[in-house]
Amino acid sequence: xxxxxxxxDWLGGLPALEQLTTVFYARVPSDPLLGPVFARMSxxxxxxxxxxxxxxxxxxAAYSAEHGGHxxxxxxxxxRSLTQPQRRRWIELLLACADELGLPDDPEFxxxxxxxxxxxxxxxxxxxxxxxxxxxxxxxxxxxxxxVGGPYAPNKLPSE
Numbered sequence: 262x263x264x265x266x267x268x269x270d271w272l273g274g275l276p277a278l279e280q281l282t283t284v285f286y287a288r289v290p291s292d293p294l295l296g297p298v299f300a301r302m303s304x305x306x307x308x309x310x311x312x313x314x315x316x317x318x319x320x321x322a323a324y325s326a327e328h329g330g331h332x333x334x335x336x337x338x339x340x341r342s343l344t345q346p347q348r349r350r351w352i353e354l355l356l357a358c359a360d361e362l363g364l365p366d367d368p369e370f371x372x373x374x375x376x377x378x379x380x381x382x383x384x385x386x387x388x389x390x391x392x393x394x395x396x397x398x399x400x401x402x403x404x405x406x407x408x409v410g411g412p413y414a415p416n417k418l419p420s421e
């Protein structure tokens with residue numbers, strides 16, 4: 262039996278994630294909810310987020326090797342006081358960019374993709390609150406196919 266591909270491979274690897282984050286972060290400055298959050302964003306921010314997502318979805322561990330892993334990502338959110346409306350808008354805009362760029366839209370992939378976005382953004386909001394009890398040294402999340410077990414296969418139930 263063949264193993265399912267990683268989410269990273271299924272979505273098109275680092276080039277697809279770099280394209281996604283580049284398009285997404287190009288739109289952020291004009292967004293009324295997100296613009297203020299990213300007002301001081303560095304030019305390499307989209308590439309860093311792409312590398313982080315790549316690692317989470319089963320790609321190379323470049324973010325951990327070059328940028329400090331999940332602990333560093335947690336530190337970026339400390340004290341930012343992110344809100345639920347900002348979190349929801351981040352997901353909404355990122356998914357709109359994913360659709361526009363033609364990232365896979367099969368239900369199995371999108372279920373796993375959105376599950377991570379929900380989990381990750383909720384964690385970011387929690388960690389960003391003043392006085393939050395945060396454990397920075399967390400392992401890098403590794404996101405997979407979850408309940409569906411792999412990519413869509415016509416005429417096959419996820420449990421088969």
